[in-house]
Amino acid sequence: MMATATRRAKRTRPMPIRPDLPPEPEFGTPLDAAHASPDTLRLLALRRSTPVKVLADPGPSADDLDAILRVGMRVPDHRKLEPWRVLIVEGEARLKLGDIFAAARRLRDPDVSDDRLAEEMQLPLRAPVILCVISSPVHDPKKTPIWEQQLSAGALCQNILIASQAMGWAGVWITEDAAFDSHVHAALGMHGHEQVAGFIYLGTAKEKPAERQRPVVSTKATRWTG
Numbered sequence: 259m260m261a262t263a264t265r266r267a268k269r270t271r272p273m274p275i276r277p278d279l280p281p282e283p284e285f286g287t288p289l290d291a292a293h294a295s296p297d298t299l300r301l302l303a304l305r306r307s308t309p310v311k312v313l314a315d316p317g318p319s320a321d322d323l324d325a326i327l328r329v330g331m332r333v334p335d336h337r338k339l340e341p342w343r344v345l346i347v348e349g350e351a352r353l354k355l356g357d358i359f360a361a362a363r364r365l366r367d368p369d370v371s372d373d374r375l376a377e378e379m380q381l382p383l384r385a386p387v388i389l390c391v392i393s394s395p396v397h398d399p400k401k402t403p404i405w406e407q408q409l410s411a412g413a414l415c416q417n418i419l420i421a422s423q424a425m426g427w428a429g430v431w432i433t434e435d436a437a438f439d440s441h442v443h444a445a446l447g448m449h450g451h452e453q454v455a456g457f458i459y460l461g462t463a464k465e466k467p468a469e470r471q472r473p474v475v476s477t478k479a480t481r482w483t484g
Protein backbone atom coordinates (compact mmCIF):
# COMPACT_ATOMS: atom_id res chain seq x y z
CA MET A 259 0.00 0.00 0.00
CA MET A 260 1.22 3.47 -0.78
CA ALA A 261 1.66 5.83 2.14
CA THR A 262 -0.68 8.79 2.07
CA ALA A 263 0.62 12.29 1.46
CA THR A 264 -0.41 13.34 4.93
CA ARG A 265 1.79 10.88 6.84
CA ARG A 266 4.96 12.79 7.60
CA ALA A 267 7.95 12.26 9.83
CA LYS A 268 8.23 14.71 12.71
CA ARG A 269 10.51 17.55 11.70
CA THR A 270 13.60 18.49 13.63
CA ARG A 271 16.09 21.18 12.74
CA PRO A 272 19.53 19.85 13.60
CA MET A 273 22.56 22.07 13.89
CA PRO A 274 25.11 21.85 11.08
CA ILE A 275 27.47 18.94 11.47
CA ARG A 276 30.00 20.45 9.10
CA PRO A 277 31.36 23.97 9.58
CA ASP A 278 30.82 24.74 5.88
CA LEU A 279 27.14 23.73 5.98
CA PRO A 280 24.74 26.53 6.97
CA PRO A 281 22.07 25.67 9.53
CA GLU A 282 18.79 24.54 8.07
CA PRO A 283 16.63 27.65 7.61
CA GLU A 284 13.44 27.98 9.64
CA PHE A 285 10.27 27.23 7.70
CA GLY A 286 9.13 30.40 5.93
CA THR A 287 12.46 32.25 6.13
CA PRO A 288 13.00 34.36 2.98
CA LEU A 289 15.90 32.83 1.06
CA ASP A 290 18.08 34.22 -1.70
CA ALA A 291 16.51 33.31 -5.03
CA ALA A 292 19.92 33.00 -6.65
CA HIS A 293 23.44 32.44 -5.40
CA ALA A 294 26.11 33.66 -7.81
CA SER A 295 28.68 30.95 -7.16
CA PRO A 296 31.67 30.45 -9.45
CA ASP A 297 32.59 27.35 -7.41
CA THR A 298 29.22 25.75 -8.13
CA LEU A 299 29.46 26.65 -11.79
CA ARG A 300 32.93 25.19 -12.00
CA LEU A 301 31.82 21.99 -10.29
CA LEU A 302 28.92 21.60 -12.72
CA ALA A 303 31.08 22.44 -15.74
CA LEU A 304 33.79 19.95 -14.83
CA ARG A 305 32.05 17.33 -12.72
CA ARG A 306 32.44 13.73 -13.77
CA SER A 307 31.15 10.48 -12.39
CA THR A 308 33.87 8.06 -11.35
CA PRO A 309 33.59 4.60 -12.92
CA VAL A 310 32.87 2.22 -10.08
CA LYS A 311 35.96 0.13 -10.85
CA VAL A 312 38.22 3.01 -9.83
CA LEU A 313 36.39 3.83 -6.59
CA ALA A 314 38.11 2.95 -3.32
CA ASP A 315 38.28 3.78 0.40
CA PRO A 316 37.84 6.07 2.19
CA GLY A 317 34.22 7.07 1.92
CA PRO A 318 32.09 9.77 3.51
CA SER A 319 31.86 9.74 7.31
CA ALA A 320 28.52 9.55 9.12
CA ASP A 321 28.56 13.35 9.49
CA ASP A 322 29.31 13.79 5.81
CA LEU A 323 26.50 11.42 4.89
CA ASP A 324 24.13 13.35 7.09
CA ALA A 325 25.12 16.55 5.31
CA ILE A 326 24.94 14.94 1.86
CA LEU A 327 21.44 13.66 2.55
CA ARG A 328 20.22 16.87 4.15
CA VAL A 329 21.42 18.95 1.22
CA GLY A 330 20.47 16.29 -1.30
CA MET A 331 16.88 16.14 -0.13
CA ARG A 332 16.35 19.85 -0.88
CA VAL A 333 15.02 18.71 -4.18
CA PRO A 334 12.12 19.75 -6.39
CA ASP A 335 9.09 17.82 -5.15
CA HIS A 336 5.60 18.71 -6.39
CA ARG A 337 3.22 19.13 -3.43
CA LYS A 338 5.92 18.14 -0.91
CA LEU A 339 5.16 14.44 -1.08
CA GLU A 340 8.75 13.34 -0.35
CA PRO A 341 8.18 10.41 -2.70
CA TRP A 342 11.51 8.71 -2.07
CA ARG A 343 13.65 7.22 0.65
CA VAL A 344 17.28 6.21 0.97
CA LEU A 345 18.95 3.08 2.34
CA ILE A 346 22.51 3.71 3.53
CA VAL A 347 24.66 0.62 2.97
CA GLU A 348 28.19 0.58 4.36
CA GLY A 349 30.62 -1.68 6.18
CA GLU A 350 29.47 -5.25 6.79
CA ALA A 351 26.03 -4.52 5.36
CA ARG A 352 27.67 -4.50 1.91
CA LEU A 353 28.44 -8.21 2.34
CA LYS A 354 24.77 -8.90 3.04
CA LEU A 355 23.81 -6.85 -0.01
CA GLY A 356 26.28 -8.92 -2.05
CA ASP A 357 24.59 -12.10 -0.82
CA ILE A 358 21.24 -10.67 -1.88
CA PHE A 359 22.59 -9.75 -5.32
CA ALA A 360 24.02 -13.25 -5.76
CA ALA A 361 20.85 -15.03 -4.58
CA ALA A 362 18.77 -12.89 -6.93
CA ARG A 363 21.16 -13.64 -9.75
CA ARG A 364 20.79 -17.38 -9.18
CA LEU A 365 17.01 -17.05 -9.25
CA ARG A 366 17.19 -15.08 -12.51
CA ASP A 367 19.60 -17.51 -14.04
CA PRO A 368 19.68 -20.99 -12.43
CA ASP A 369 22.60 -22.04 -14.67
CA VAL A 370 24.82 -19.18 -13.56
CA SER A 371 28.43 -20.20 -12.91
CA ASP A 372 30.01 -20.06 -9.46
CA ASP A 373 32.52 -17.52 -10.78
CA ARG A 374 29.73 -15.22 -11.91
CA LEU A 375 27.98 -15.60 -8.56
CA ALA A 376 31.21 -14.72 -6.76
CA GLU A 377 31.47 -11.56 -8.90
CA GLU A 378 27.89 -10.65 -8.03
CA MET A 379 28.69 -10.97 -4.32
CA GLN A 380 31.57 -8.55 -4.73
CA LEU A 381 29.56 -5.82 -6.46
CA PRO A 382 28.68 -3.84 -3.31
CA LEU A 383 32.28 -3.99 -2.12
CA ARG A 384 33.41 -1.73 -4.96
CA ALA A 385 32.92 1.38 -2.80
CA PRO A 386 32.82 2.07 0.93
CA VAL A 387 29.34 3.59 0.87
CA ILE A 388 26.29 2.89 -1.26
CA LEU A 389 23.15 4.99 -1.09
CA CYS A 390 20.20 3.09 -2.47
CA VAL A 391 17.71 5.71 -3.56
CA ILE A 392 14.20 4.27 -3.68
CA SER A 393 11.43 5.93 -5.62
CA SER A 394 8.45 5.64 -3.30
CA PRO A 395 5.50 7.41 -4.89
CA VAL A 396 2.70 8.20 -2.50
CA HIS A 397 -1.00 8.17 -3.10
CA ASP A 398 -1.73 11.84 -3.52
CA PRO A 399 -5.39 12.77 -3.25
CA LYS A 400 -4.60 15.93 -5.23
CA LYS A 401 -3.02 13.69 -7.89
CA THR A 402 0.60 14.55 -8.36
CA PRO A 403 1.33 12.21 -11.28
CA ILE A 404 3.51 9.21 -10.45
CA TRP A 405 5.86 10.30 -13.24
CA GLU A 406 6.52 13.59 -11.47
CA GLN A 407 7.22 11.75 -8.24
CA GLN A 408 9.66 9.45 -10.02
CA LEU A 409 11.39 12.45 -11.59
CA SER A 410 11.84 13.84 -8.08
CA ALA A 411 13.63 10.62 -7.10
CA GLY A 412 15.94 11.07 -10.09
CA ALA A 413 16.61 14.64 -9.04
CA LEU A 414 17.45 13.35 -5.57
CA CYS A 415 20.04 10.98 -7.05
CA GLN A 416 21.71 13.81 -8.92
CA ASN A 417 21.53 16.18 -5.96
CA ILE A 418 23.19 13.55 -3.77
CA LEU A 419 25.92 13.06 -6.37
CA ILE A 420 26.60 16.78 -6.67
CA ALA A 421 26.51 17.35 -2.90
CA SER A 422 28.94 14.45 -2.45
CA GLN A 423 31.31 15.82 -5.08
CA ALA A 424 31.10 19.28 -3.51
CA MET A 425 32.25 17.69 -0.23
CA GLY A 426 35.18 16.05 -1.96
CA TRP A 427 33.81 12.55 -2.53
CA ALA A 428 33.86 10.68 -5.82
CA GLY A 429 30.76 8.81 -6.88
CA VAL A 430 28.62 7.29 -9.55
CA TRP A 431 24.92 6.56 -10.03
CA ILE A 432 24.38 3.04 -11.25
CA THR A 433 21.55 0.57 -11.47
CA GLU A 434 22.79 -2.66 -13.04
CA ASP A 435 20.51 -5.71 -13.07
CA ALA A 436 20.01 -5.69 -9.30
CA ALA A 437 18.00 -2.47 -9.37
CA PHE A 438 15.30 -4.12 -11.45
CA ASP A 439 15.19 -7.47 -9.68
CA SER A 440 12.06 -8.17 -7.65
CA HIS A 441 13.99 -10.54 -5.36
CA VAL A 442 16.39 -7.71 -4.50
CA HIS A 443 13.41 -5.41 -3.90
CA ALA A 444 11.83 -7.89 -1.50
CA ALA A 445 15.09 -8.51 0.37
CA LEU A 446 15.55 -4.75 0.79
CA GLY A 447 12.07 -4.46 2.28
CA MET A 448 10.69 -2.52 -0.66
CA HIS A 449 6.95 -2.34 -1.28
CA GLY A 450 5.28 -3.25 -4.56
CA HIS A 451 4.93 0.34 -5.76
CA GLU A 452 8.59 1.19 -5.09
CA GLN A 453 11.52 1.10 -7.49
CA VAL A 454 15.26 1.54 -7.15
CA ALA A 455 16.07 4.91 -8.72
CA GLY A 456 19.74 4.23 -8.31
CA PHE A 457 22.60 2.90 -6.27
CA ILE A 458 24.91 5.84 -5.62
CA TYR A 459 28.36 4.41 -4.98
CA LEU A 460 30.56 6.88 -3.05
CA GLY A 461 34.21 6.82 -2.15
CA THR A 462 37.59 8.10 -3.31
CA ALA A 463 38.80 7.98 -6.91
CA LYS A 464 41.95 5.86 -7.42
CA GLU A 465 42.51 7.68 -10.69
CA LYS A 466 41.05 10.67 -12.45
CA PRO A 467 38.11 9.84 -14.69
CA ALA A 468 38.65 11.09 -18.24
CA GLU A 469 36.19 13.45 -19.87
CA ARG A 470 33.51 11.65 -21.86
CA GLN A 471 31.72 12.87 -24.96
CA ARG A 472 29.19 15.52 -24.10
CA PRO A 473 26.06 16.58 -25.94
CA VAL A 474 26.25 19.31 -28.56
CA VAL A 475 23.78 21.72 -27.03
CA SER A 476 22.59 23.11 -30.37
CA THR A 477 21.42 19.62 -31.41
CA LYS A 478 19.52 19.04 -28.19
CA ALA A 479 18.05 22.45 -27.43
CA THR A 480 16.31 24.51 -30.03
CA ARG A 481 14.45 27.75 -29.73
CA TRP A 482 10.72 27.17 -30.07
CA THR A 483 9.08 30.13 -31.74
CA GLY A 484 5.55 28.86 -32.18
Ligand SMILES: Cc1cc2nc3c(=O)[nH]c(=O)nc-3n(C[C@H](O)[C@H](O)[C@H](O)COP(=O)(O)O)c2cc1C
Pocket residue numbers: 305306307308430431432433434455456470
Ligand atom coordinates in the same frame (compact mmCIF):
# COMPACT_ATOMS: atom_id res chain seq x y z
C1 LIG B 1 19.33 5.95 -13.96
C2 LIG B 1 20.77 5.74 -14.35
C3 LIG B 1 21.31 4.49 -14.26
C4 LIG B 1 22.64 4.26 -14.61
N1 LIG B 1 23.14 3.00 -14.51
C5 LIG B 1 24.43 2.78 -14.83
C6 LIG B 1 24.98 1.47 -14.70
O1 LIG B 1 24.30 0.54 -14.29
N2 LIG B 1 26.28 1.30 -15.06
C7 LIG B 1 27.05 2.34 -15.51
O2 LIG B 1 28.23 2.14 -15.83
N3 LIG B 1 26.55 3.59 -15.64
C8 LIG B 1 25.27 3.83 -15.32
N4 LIG B 1 24.75 5.09 -15.43
C9 LIG B 1 25.60 6.18 -15.99
C10 LIG B 1 26.47 6.88 -14.96
O3 LIG B 1 25.75 7.23 -13.79
C11 LIG B 1 27.03 8.21 -15.49
O4 LIG B 1 25.96 9.02 -15.91
C12 LIG B 1 27.93 8.03 -16.63
O5 LIG B 1 29.01 7.24 -16.24
C13 LIG B 1 28.43 9.39 -17.14
O6 LIG B 1 29.08 10.05 -16.15
P1 LIG B 1 28.97 11.62 -15.91
O7 LIG B 1 28.15 11.76 -14.68
O8 LIG B 1 30.36 12.06 -15.78
O9 LIG B 1 28.27 12.21 -17.08
C14 LIG B 1 23.43 5.34 -15.07
C15 LIG B 1 22.88 6.62 -15.14
C16 LIG B 1 21.56 6.82 -14.79
C17 LIG B 1 20.99 8.20 -14.90
